[in-house]
Amino acid sequence: MNGFLPFLAAGWMLLVALYGMVTSRNLVHTVGCLAVAQSSTYVMLLGAGYRRGGTAPVFSDTAPGSRPVVDPVVQALALTDVVVGATVTALLLALTLQLRKRHGTVDPQALTGLKG
């Protein structure tokens, strides 16, 4: 595969998710787009850590040194963020519910001024 196409895929995912957030008319949809933007970082990280012909960095059934492995550091970064990102998504959805209760709308473009 071409040297940097996976990175471009990640970049496209990020930009398209940002486009969705900018034009969103519903905060629940905005949060969904943010989840896509998060996923783009995992594709980027794991793409950067991939090694052709490498195997997973787990030595429970392959002897250490027998085969090259892919980069475990980026995997550790992505792994924790997947779960932590989900809880942050939950926090944002909770904020959306609060917003609906206090302001009666979930359309970010209908939220104009601050209300006390």
Place this chain on the structure above:
Amino acid sequence: MTDVLIAVALVFVVAASTGAVLCREPVRQAVVLSALGLGLALLFTLLQAPDVALSQLAVGTALTPLLILLTTRKLRRSTEEAGEDTAPGSAEDTGTPDGGTGSGG
């Protein structure tokens, strides 16, 4: 061979994420996000990252869509319960009255 599979998974992930962004209706978006989660889990497995694939599978296909569905349901119900006395313009925010509930997660 692996490169071809990775390319296929990448194309699927890019298509699913574009679809998830363009789906403006949260219930449908949750379904597309679930497919995206599955595609990402597949891609991560092919990229030799089973740890990340496992957490993506649990979170991306089940948890995030479930939370979005539950939020949509709550928003829709509060629109119904608020009845006539709140702004009728907000009715479109909560999508169509039929569709999935959270119990399928």
Place this chain on the structure above:
Amino acid sequence: MTARLRVWLFTVAAAVVGGFFVAACRRLPPFGTARHPYGARAVTAALAHRTANVVSSVNFDLRAFDTLGEESILFGAVLGTALLLRPARDESLSRARTERVLPTTRLFGVLLLPLALVVGVYIVAHGQLSPGGGFQGGVVLATALHLAYIAADYRVLEKVRPSAAFDVADGISAASFTVMGLAGLVSGGAFLQNFLPLGTFNQLVSGGLVPLLNAAVGFEVASGVIVLVAHFLDQALEVHPSAQAPQPEEHPT
């Protein structure tokens, strides 16, 4: 700002970011490169600490401090969600209905629930050996518990999932991560430094602190996600604004 101006601004910004991104990607090591200096060092360090799953070793040993930050974000997010979604003074609770479940669905849930819980525990416990660990296993455990909702109904789920207990469990397991870190400090090393015997490579008890930190994170993620889903389910099923009297949802069955 009008919607059109916003899209126009986004297009300009995206063009700039996209241009620089493509330019940067062209200078990156190509996809699938064999040169991973950090990866190679992490593998060496993990093997020296007798942890078979290098990813777990990076998370809970080499970069454990970073994971402490991550799990604090998780704890904070759960705390914030619980605060935001607690029933307000102008809201009232109504019990969810008891619902009829198809016998096949019930059988499916009853058979799958223990199986899924065991799989969750397995994934947490074998984090230092095989792919898995606290973060993944915790989510599996939490979602597995919700099979009780599919097999029965919301009332049963509320019985098997005492919310207050999981609130406390979340806090305790979050704190235990820090306590284990401090134990490393007390035993004369550094914060989160391993002070336990490393064990035998590729055995369940290996990697020193890794299995313990894994278990702490597993408990925290499981109880955190259970608390999160519980609050969202409560909001979707039971909480009403009390300005308008909630419809009686109780149906004698």
